[in-house]
Amino acid sequence: TINWLDYVTTSRAKNKIKNVLNENTKKIAEEGKEILTRKLRHLKITLSESVVNELVNFFKLKTSLDLFYRVGVGAIENQQLKDYATQKSNTFINFFKSKIKRSSGTASEDIHKQVISSNYDMLVFGADQDKLDYKLSTCCNPIPGDEVFGFITINEGIKVHKKDCPNAISLQSNYAYRIILAKWIDSSQQEFKAILHITGMDTIGLTNKITKVISDNMNVNIQSISLSGEAGIFNGQIAVIVQNNTILKKLINNIKKIDGIEKVTREYKN
Structure with missing residues (x-):
């Protein structure tokens, strides 16, 4: 342990012990990184440089080595990682909601071409029925009146899918934190x-x-x-x-x- 340094006097001996400790720390950190990768995968999160930076800040650490080492020795518990995942989910959705421009009734022409019902001609999102820009998914081609949900993509904003879309189960189980409520309404009755x-x-x-x-x-x-x-x-x-x-x-x-x-x-x- 690090306490060994208290019992040696020569600088050479101390350096040897420090080297051993450093190598041991690196080995544990490498194992911790693998463990963290697996645990995050269960939470539907892929370990990346940005995720590592978020975790370092979340746990108030200084470096990624500190993070991996703590995971390796079991100092970071599963519940703490779940708390991080929940926070990440909320931050992700709020970020996109703030970035996606509210529709002013001038959505792209290709979207309006698909609005074929006079009864359900407007999509709204979330509990507050926000008007947000979106794209209709081509995998299931939802039309006005269908039961739908919104999926927040990385590069294309909100994609709208039918609830019985072939990809719905996969999206909802693997990326639940990126799902946003959506429904068609009659704008004339809003x-x-x-x-x-x-x-x-x-x-x-x-x-x-x-x-x-x-x-x-x-x-x-x-x-x-x-x-x-x-x-x-x-x-x-x-x-x-x-x-x-x-x-x-x-x-x-x-x-x-x-x-x-x-x-x-x-x-x-x-």
């Missing part, structure tokens, strides 16, 4: 009406503040508005047209931030 009830203290300029907040929110249109104040109490009912629930929640939160507003509730009708 917007919906919401009625908001607002109460608070009837202060000067409150009405103007509310209408300004709504007008400052993109993709929100006021269909009708009824605001009144009596005995210092403010009451309002506003009907707005919004594209999705995410925008509506943002609007409600912004109205709640106005000084004097006590409550904002949404009316639900059967």
